[in-house]
Amino acid sequence: MTNLIVTISDYTNYGNRLQNYALSRLLSDNYGETTTVRFQTRLPTFRHKLIRNGRKIAGRIRTHIVRGERLLTLQRTRKCLAFTRKYIPDDRFTLTDYSGLKAAHGDIYDRVIIGSDQIWNYNWINRRDLELALGSFAPAGCPVISYAASFGVSSIDEDAQAVFKQYLPKLKAISVREFRGAELVTEMTGLDATVVLDPTLMLTANDWKTITEGFVPKDDKYVLTYFLGHPSDEQEKNIQEYAKKHGCKIRRILDMRDPQTYLAGPQDFVELFSKTEYVFTDSYHACCFSMLFHKQFTVFNRANMTGKSSMNSRMETLFRLFDLESVMMDAGLAPTIDYENVDRLLAEHRERSHAWLAEAMHN
Structure with missing residues (x-):
């Protein structure tokens, strides 16, 4: 029995790679051989062209002398591609809007298992890609389910709704990552969808430590930051003050001010969270790994947004599930997290997510 995962093929995105690894391991450990499809969506930016043609572009860059940021980006991309080849190879199946599977x-x-991540975010893909992300390529009689799939949006326009209404009812079982996602499924189709844990949270801290490779030097005492937005001056001041007070340096993921940390691959991302003293972030998966490794953390609101107005659906769901609404701050430090709770x-x-998956995978 071979399970085929359909997710976003975003090779340099830490959260995407790690949720793909986690779901692959979850399925292979419990439900047989598992592989991931290489989903080549029509994404227009240079970053996504690099994702689609990573090796080819890397080869061309290698023929030139590269310096500074370009060299760091190339080195980081190599590590991310190597992670995929080692842990979640996707060379057996290819999915494109022009050739199907x-x-x-x-x-x-x-x-077919669809998910996780924002596989149903129609703002990133064309209509044909969305149909494929809903399992339209699967032949009659082949079970298709979704595990922790995310829409990535809180409302859906009429054109996209037509696609969802056509294909969601064909799924054998539907689970989503966010409460709002479950509501969207019901609003569009009248069907029920179950909210389950993101795959990264289905593995234990010890499970995750098995893929680390000694990226962090011994006795390295640091505060970790990972921001998809840009911290305000006041938030940056809070980070600096905390680091100084506790005798820590600051390691910054995906920040060119910290070239050593910038080179981290997905396995190094995990290790950085496992060994940090404290975390400042605005990232969903940074929260997940902070929780897994029992790290105290503060989630800063994005610039020009305050309070719950900046809490997207995935953050809202995560915090509701774990009673962590208080970690979201405009500035300052979040209250101490009760990790026993x-x-x-x-x-x-x-337990509930495992039970749902066992039922959904049962033929």
């Missing part, structure tokens, strides 16, 4: 060596699959809730949600 193609098997490299005549391989076959028995079940978090662990209790995590065990309960894992």
Whole structure:
């Protein structure tokens, strides 16, 4: 029995790579052979062209002398591509809007699992890609389910609704990552969808430590930052003050001010969270890994947004599930997190997510 995962193929995105690894491991450990399709969506930016043609572009860049930021970006991209080749190879099946699903060596699959991440965010893909992300390529009789799929939006326009209304009812079972996602499924189709844990939270801290490779030097004492937006001056001051007070340096993920940390691959991202003293972030998966490793953390609101207005659906769901609404701050430090309570809730949600998946995977 071969399980085929359909998710976004975003090779340099930490959260995307790690949720893909987690779901692949979850399925292979419990439900048989698992592989991931290489989903080549029509994404227009240079970053996504790099994702689609990473090796080819890297080869061209290598023929020139590269310096500074370009060299760091190339080195980081190599590490991310190597992670995919080692842990979640996607060379057996390719999915494109012009050819549908193609098997490299005549391989076959028995079940399709859609998710996780923002696989149903129609703002990133065209209509045909969205149909494929809903399992339209699967032949009749092949079970298709979604695990922790995310829409990435809180409302859906009429054109996209037509696609969802056509294909969601064909899924054998539907689970989503956010409460708002479950509401959207019901609003569009009348069907029920179950909210389950993001795949990264389905593995234990010890599970995650098995992929680390010693990226962080021994006795390295640091505060970790990971921002997708830009911290305000006041928020940056809070970071600096905390680091100084506790005798820590600051390591900054995806920040060119910290070239050593910028080179981190997905496995190094995990290690950085496992060994930090404290975390400042605005990232969903940074919160997940902080929780797994029992790290105190503060989530800063994005610039020009305050309070719950800046809390997107995935953050809102995560904080509701784990009683962590208080970690979201405009500035300052979040209250101390009670990890005894978090662990209790995590065990309960894992059990429910495992139960849902077992039922959905049962033929």
